[in-house]
Structure formats: structure tokens, C-alpha cells
Amino acid sequence: MIDVCLLGTGGMMPLPNRYLTALMVRYNGKSFLIDCGEGTQIALKKSGWSPKPIDMICFTHYHADHISGLPGMLLTMGNAERTEPLLVVGPKGLERVVKALRTIAPELPFPIEYHEINSDSDQIIIPDMPEFKINAFKVNHNITCYGYSMQLDRIGKFNVEAAKANNIEQKYWNPLQKGEIIHTEDGRIFTPDMVLGEARKGIHLTYVTDTRPTDSIIKYAENSDLFICEGMYGEPEKLQKAKENKHMTMYEAAELAKKANVKEMWLTHYSPSLVNPKEYLPKVKDIFSKSIAAKDGRNITLKFEDE
Amino acid sequence: MIDVCLLGTGGMMPLPNRYLTALMVRYNGKSFLIDCGEGTQIALKKSGWSPKPIDMICFTHYHADHISGLPGMLLTMGNAERTEPLLVVGPKGLERVVKALRTIAPELPFPIEYHEINSDSDQIIIPDMPEFKINAFKVNHNITCYGYSMQLDRIGKFNVEAAKANNIEQKYWNPLQKGEIIHTEDGRIFTPDMVLGEARKGIHLTYVTDTRPTDSIIKYAENSDLFICEGMYGEPEKLQKAKENKHMTMYEAAELAKKANVKEMWLTHYSPSLVNPKEYLPKVKDIFSKSIAAKDGRNITLKFEDE
Numbered sequence: 001m002i003d004v005c006l007l008g009t010g011g012m013m014p015l016p017n018r019y020l021t022a023l024m025v026r027y028n029g030k031s032f033l034i035d036c037g038e039g040t041q042i043a044l045k046k047s048g049w050s051p052k053p054i055d056m057i058c059f060t061h062y063h064a065d066h067i068s069g070l071p072g073m074l075l076t077m078g079n080a081e082r083t084e085p086l087l088v089v090g091p092k093g094l095e096r097v098v099k100a101l102r103t104i105a106p107e108l109p110f111p112i113e114y115h116e117i118n119s120d121s122d123q124i125i126i127p128d129m130p131e132f133k134i135n136a137f138k139v140n141h142n143i144t145c146y147g148y149s150m151q152l153d154r155i156g157k158f159n160v161e162a163a164k165a166n167n168i169e170q171k172y173w174n175p176l177q178k179g180e181i182i183h184t185e186d187g188r189i190f191t192p193d194m195v196l197g198e199a200r201k202g203i204h205l206t207y208v209t210d211t212r213p214t215d216s217i218i219k220y221a222e223n224s225d226l227f228i229c230e231g232m233y234g235e236p237e238k239l240q241k242a243k244e245n246k247h248m249t250m251y252e253a254a255e256l257a258k259k260a261n262v263k264e265m266w267l268t269h270y271s272p273s274l275v276n277p278k279e280y281l282p283k284v285k286d287i288f289s290k291s292i293a294a295k296d297g298r299n300i301t302l303k304f305e306d307e
Numbered sequence: 308m309i310d311v312c313l314l315g316t317g318g319m320m321p322l323p324n325r326y327l328t329a330l331m332v333r334y335n336g337k338s339f340l341i342d343c344g345e346g347t348q349i350a351l352k353k354s355g356w357s358p359k360p361i362d363m364i365c366f367t368h369y370h371a372d373h374i375s376g377l378p379g380m381l382l383t384m385g386n387a388e389r390t391e392p393l394l395v396v397g398p399k400g401l402e403r404v405v406k407a408l409r410t411i412a413p414e415l416p417f418p419i420e421y422h423e424i425n426s427d428s429d430q431i432i433i434p435d436m437p438e439f440k441i442n443a444f445k446v447n448h449n450i451t452c453y454g455y456s457m458q459l460d461r462i463g464k465f466n467v468e469a470a471k472a473n474n475i476e477q478k479y480w481n482p483l484q485k486g487e488i489i490h491t492e493d494g495r496i497f498t499p500d501m502v503l504g505e506a507r508k509g510i511h512l513t514y515v516t517d518t519r520p521t522d523s524i525i526k527y528a529e530n531s532d533l534f535i536c537e538g539m540y541g542e543p544e545k546l547q548k549a550k551e552n553k554h555m556t557m558y559e560a561a562e563l564a565k566k567a568n569v570k571e572m573w574l575t576h577y578s579p580s581l582v583n584p585k586e587y588l589p590k591v592k593d594i595f596s597k598s599i600a601a602k603d604g605r606n607i608t609l610k611f612e613d614e
């Protein structure tokens with residue numbers, strides 16, 4: 001299972017009751033943050049989650065509302081006496097931008113590692129966590145910007161009959177179930193597929209903000225359990241403004257959700273001019289019924305289907 | 308009169324109900340901000356004041372909790388379609404630090420001017436506002452740090468008898484009262500002191516944070532109407548920690564207030580570990596009775612004595 005918390009839902013500037021859009025994801029003792037704007041650490045504190053175990057921060061792009069909270073977050077992680085390395089992921093220029101911001105946070109008790117994305121898509125692998133994959137894919141904003149899709153794979157059911165038919169001793173069953181390949185002392189080789197049924201449906205989460213609708217979004221969001229997408233404007237007449245500023249209306253987000261056949265969509269990254277995002281929801285639901293106008297701190301635990 | 312709003316009262320990191328310490332001052336249509344940490348723009352929005360007319364931002368020092376909100380504040384000022392230049396003031400390295408932070412806020416519709424402080428004290432003059440003086444004075448933190456003292460002068464009362472005795476025509480009274488020197492067509496010279504009584508008591512406001520107690524603070528805060536001072540720790544046993552981290556306890560702040568003979572002191576810049584600053588106030592008041600444990604958004608209008 002994956003815990004998800006949408007820390008904020010604002011775009012452009014933080015407001016008294018609306019922090020900037022950022023997503024915290026927790027899986028198997030590790031935490032991942034997407035974007036870190038001004039105030040994200042306050043929103044995180046409000047959520048009750050800790051900044052200390054953040055293993056990775058992914059940046060969609062380097063507009064201030066998505067990264068300005070980084071120096072403060074780093075210092076707060078440092079004050080929590082973290083020593084483990086932090087992986088930061090983002091578009092071209094990552095090290096330059098992070099180092100510039102660290103002018104005001106030069107001393108940290110933990111190292112920072114960089115994963116720069118230099119192509120239209122990229123996969124980030126977390127050590128010792130092969131079942132959890134993070135895909136970055138290019139979207140269409142006025143500077144280079146990526147969406148992120150997280151996929152937790154689920155192996156097939158353990159098949160006792162198959163294990164027995166393959167003459168695999170019981171002591172190997174558990175390691176095989178965990179994905180290990182077994183080389184026995186007498187030279188036999190057992191692989192997980194010998195004891196496992198077909199891979200079952202995993203968990204799929206997609207996060208997209210600051211972009212026009214793109215085919216890449218539909219591709220990477222396809223069949224997501226949760227699709228978190230910007231809905232900068234609710235007023236239908238702001239479509240032109242959305243096009244000019246390379247953002248989306250809520251209706252465009254709903255069209256993407258429908259095309260990508262996701263289970264549920266949370267709208268976020270509202271324009272500061274959008275006082276009550278819910279006002280526009282009925283018409284959004286006409287396009288995609290499982291649409292939610294998320295508020296700060298909205299969270300869910302995404303579970304495997306029969307969990 | 309001067310409007311004063313202490314936007315936040317936190318130190319180190321912003322908390323859900325305590326923004327970072329920053330001060331907004333408004334005088335005669337102009338606004339001045341001292342420090343701009345993560346979330347200061349949210350606190351400003353909460354206060355109901357506008358970021359657009361900020362003419363000057365003074366930085367005490369370049370620790371993240373005092374400057375990390377700058378990129379966001381600049382962008383918000385830009386979004387408000389400000390075009391007037393902004394003056395930024397701060398210790399050595401000012402341009403380097405501001406430019407580094409502007410990596411994520413490169414495009415602004417207004418120019419930034421720099422006033423770097425390079426000596427133990429400095430005076431900042433606002434154009435067309437000679438009666439309002441801002442003094443920066445070095446304090447004692449673990450990096451170069453300044454306190455700021457604002458002084459609004461008040462001219463003496465207009466003395467009709469003196470004006471008449473000096474044979475000054477009535478049309479010159481108003482310009483003289485405004486501080487102008489008059490050269491008449493027939494070669495006479497009139498100066499303001501010919502029509503004004505002795506200068507009256509003005510308004511004096513002093514802001515000090517991130518420092519051990521210093522003589523410079525006593526000197527510049529002397530007789531202040533309002534003395535805003537860090538009180539990082541309330542627990543008396545944290546004196547040693549205060550010394551190590553180059554901060555102050557509330558009791559040390561009260562001693563300064565007493566020695567500087569100020570009218571009132573507001574404590575601020577509380578440690579995140581300090582949940583209820585008021586708890587320690589009785590003992591602080593034993594040292595200096597006019598002490599207040601300020602909360603976010605505390606504001607006052609400082610008036611001339613008989614206004």
C-alpha cells in the first residue's frame with residue numbers, strides 16, 4: 001500500500017488557507033516528495049508527517065512556486081538530525097538551481113545526490129525497492145516540466161502446486177516469493193516465476209501540474225488508481241488564458257482523466273483568483289464523474305485490490 | 308504616525324500557527340519590510356496589507372529563516388504589476404545572495420537596487436523623506452547580522468510670533484514649516500528655524516533579532532517607543548544554549564529593554580521548541596514591566612505624543 005498526501009493545492013503563490021501544490025508519498029518506510037514550494041514544510045507539519053525520512057524530492061520544474069521551499073525544508077531535515085543522503089530529481093539545471101538556493105542553506109548534515117532528467121522520459125530506481133518505479137515524463141509548460149507516475153508492482157499469488165511440481169524445497173519458497181533467484185548447492189536454479197502466478201494489478205499514481213494537456217499524460221496516467229492533475233481555472237472563459245500561460249482548465253483535466261481511464265482524479269494547483277474550486281465541479285463531473293476538487297491535506301491510502 | 312505589523316514571531320522554521328519573524332512598517336504611503344522568510348508573504352496577506360507598495364526590504368542577515376521567502380515575495384509583487392524599483396538592504400554579499408535566490412525568480416517587471424552595509428553602522432535615506440531615517444547597526448550573531456532602528460523626526464511647533472518678528476510673509480510659512488529654505492526675490496533668506504520651535508519628540512522603533520545582547524543595541528534602541536527583540540528561549544536553563552547559538556533568552560532581552568529605557572518591548576523569534584511564550588512572561592516582567600510576548604500579526608500605530 002501507498003500513503004498519499006496532497007500537502008497543498010495552490011498555484012503561483014501560497015495563500016493563508018491554501019499552501020502551494022506538493023505531494024507526499026510514503027511506501028515501505030520511505031517517503032517521496034514531489035515539489036517543495038514556499039510553505040510546503042508548514043503544510044507537511046500540519047499533515048503530521050515527518051520531514052526527516054524524505055528519501056527523494058522530485059521537482060516538476062523550477063518555477064518558484066514549486067521549489068522555493070527547498071532551502072527551508074533542507075534545514076528542517078538537517079535540524080531533525082538526518083544523516084542519510086537525499087536524492088533530488090528534476091529537469092536539466094538541477095544541480096545549478098539547488099546549489100543556488102543552498103546559498104542560504106550551505107551547511108547540512110546529510111549529502112545530496114542528483115538525478116537530472118535529460119530526455120522526454122526517465123525512470124528513477126530506488127535502491128532495494130525494485131517493485132516501486134517512478135517514471136518522469138515530459139509535459140508542456142513554458143519551461144521544461146515533467147509529470148511523475150509512480151507504480152508499485154504486485155507479484156502473482158504463490159502457487160503451492162507449482163512449487164511442489166518443480167520439486168522446490170519449502171525453505172526456498174519465501175525467498176522466491178520475494179523475487180530472489182535461488183542457486184542450490186547441488187546446482188539447481190529456481191526462479192520466482194516457477195512458484196508465482198501471473199503478476200497481479202499493482203498501484204498506480206500519477207501527478208501532473210503546470211502543463212497543457214499532452215499525449216504523454218494520457219500514456220503515463222493510463223489506468224491510474226489516482227490521477228492528481230492541475231485544474232488551474234474553473235471558469236470556462238479562462239481557456240484562452242490557460243492556453244497562453246500553459247496551464248489547464250478543470251475541464252481539460254477531466255478530459256485527460258477520461259481518456260486515461262483513471263479511477264479517480266484530484267484537481268489541484270488552483271489559481272489564486274479561484275476562491276471556491278468546488279463551484280465548478282458539477283460541470284467537471286459531467287466529463288469525468290470521479291473528479292474531486294482537492295483541498296490542502298487531502299490524503300488516501302492506496303491499497304492492492306483485495307487488501 | 309507609523310504603522311507597524313509584526314508579521315511572524317517564529318525563529319528557525321515556520322510552524323502552522325507561527326510564521327517566521329518579519330516586520331512590516333508603513334509610513335506616509337511607503338512600506339518597509341525587515342526580513343522575509345518562508346511564508347512571510349502568507350503572513351502579509353493575512354495581515355491585510357499589500358505587498359505591492361513595499362519600497363524597501365532590509366535583511367538582518369542571510370540565514371534562510373530571514374530571507375528564504377524573497378523569491379516568492381518578489382514574484383507576488385511582480386504579479387501585482389509593480390513597476391517601481393525596490394531597494395534591498397543587507398550585510399555584505401547582498402547582491403550575490405539575492406541574485407542566487409533569483410535563479411527561480413529571474414523575470415520581474417521592476418528593478419532591484421542594492422544598498423550593502425559594509426561598516427558597523429549605516430544610515431539608509433529614503434528619497435523625499437528626510438524626516439524618516441533608518442539606521443542599521445551591527446549586532447552579534449554567528450554570521451554578520453544587523454539590527455534596524457527607524458526614527459521619524461518631528462519638527463518644532465510653528466511660532467507665529469517668531470515669523471512676524473522676522474518679517475516673514477505668510478506665503479512662506481507653509482514651505483518653511485515643511486523644511487524648505489526660502490530665497491526671496493529681494494535677496495532675503497529664511498530658514499525653518501526662524502519660524503519653528505525646538506524639535507519635538509519623534510517616533511523611534513527598533514528591531515533586533517538573532518544576536519547576543521550588545522552595547523550597540525542599547526545605543527540604538529535608547530528611548531525607543533517600541534523595541535522588538537528576539538526572545539528565543541524562555542526557559543532560564545537555556546541561557547547556555549542561547550550563548551552557544553548566539554541568541555538571547557527573554558530575560559536578556561528584558562535587560563536590554565530596561566537599559567535602553569524603551570517604552571515597550573515585544574518579544575519575537577521564538578524557538579520552535581517554545582510552545583507557549585507567555586508562560587515565561589511574569590519573570591520577564593520582573594525585569595522590564597512593559598514586556599509583551601508578541602503573537603503573529605501584532606500591530607500598532609505609533610503616533611506623535613499629542614496626536
